Amino acid sequence: SPPAMAQGSVAMPSQAEIQRMLEAARTKYESVTEGKNADYIPALAKVDSKLFGIAVVLANGEVVETGDTNAPFAIESISKVFALSRLIEDKGAADVEKAIGVNATGQPFNSVLAVELNQMNKEHPAGNPLVNAGAITTVALVPARSGAERWDRIKKTMDAFAGRQLSVDEEVYKSETATNTHNRGIAYLLQSYEVIKGDPSEALDIYTRECSVSVTARDLAMMGATLANGGTNPVTHQRIVSPDTASHVLAMMMTGGLYETTGTWVYRVGVPAKSGVGGGILAVVPGKYAIAAFSPPLDKAGNSVRAQRAIESIVQDTSGSLF
Ligand code: DON
Secondary structure (H helix, E strand, O other): OOOOOOHHHOOOOOHHHHHHHHHHHHHHHOOOOOOEOOOOOHHHHOOOOOOOEEEEEEOOOOEEEEEOOOOOEEOHHHHHHHHHHHHHHHHOHHHHHHHHOOOOOOOOOOOHHHHHHHHHOOOOOOOOOOOHHHHHHHHHHOOOOOHHHHHHHHHHHHHHHHOOOOEEOHHHHHHHHHHOHHHHHHHHHHHHOOOOOOOHHHHHHHHHHHHOEEEOHHHHHHHHHHHHOOOEOOOOOOEOOOHHHHHHHHHHHHHHOOHHHHHHHHHHOOOOEEEOOOOEEEEEEOOOEEEEEEOOOEOOOOOEHHHHHHHHHHHHHOOOOOO
């Protein structure tokens, strides 16, 4: 018999086979009752906990989906991936590494302690672009002449990744704005360490807005397929970022996409991913496909329980692990 093929040469299953895999995962995990909706943002607490959708978009743009893939939800922390894409594309990977840092913090996503420990240890206080401190810093560094233009550039980047114009969920935005005092603390702490040099409340507001963008699982999978495809949207064929930018963004997702439980994720699943407290998780198998799953109940680290299980099983079924 021929020697086992290297991961990179395993053929993708057919669309019909992927469809069966998605349906099997949904059937298997829809009855999971662990986890609960994010409750520190009032608008997220009341989303239907039963919603569960899984979408795959292949690097050639083909879509396979099952369940609630047209249900809109708040992108939350997954937006950090696209703001980072904007910044790396504008400033280059080396500048971003220097200005924000790229190492995992091992701490929760909104940790003030991580900022303090990094500062004390002469590491970068912002941590990395996928924790709140680094994501607020990312926003502050996006080149623009005004806050309005800065927001516009981030939003248009998200739209281009998705291949359609996304909207802000105003209820989530207001709810989050009214309750984001902890993030406000982080933004001003970063100003005190001269990491954020402009207006911290402006950077925080844009960060809050990007988190409030409404997406479906299908949108998210399309956004991820753009990364899987080296930065070019596979349906619109628009080049959003360079292959080099896409690679650096995926590297960040690999080391910090699920916060303090990223090690467990990479060990079990072996692909870069990013979670959000709205219940979405996006995972990317470079060159092949992206998979997005959405279901609101979260584990203690803030990662959707059903989405993690569904993505793990589908990545295994498709031999998608990079290792
Ligand atoms: O900053 C926050 O708390 C939210 N806007 C986003 C946090 C988030 O999604 C963390 N993810 N797992």
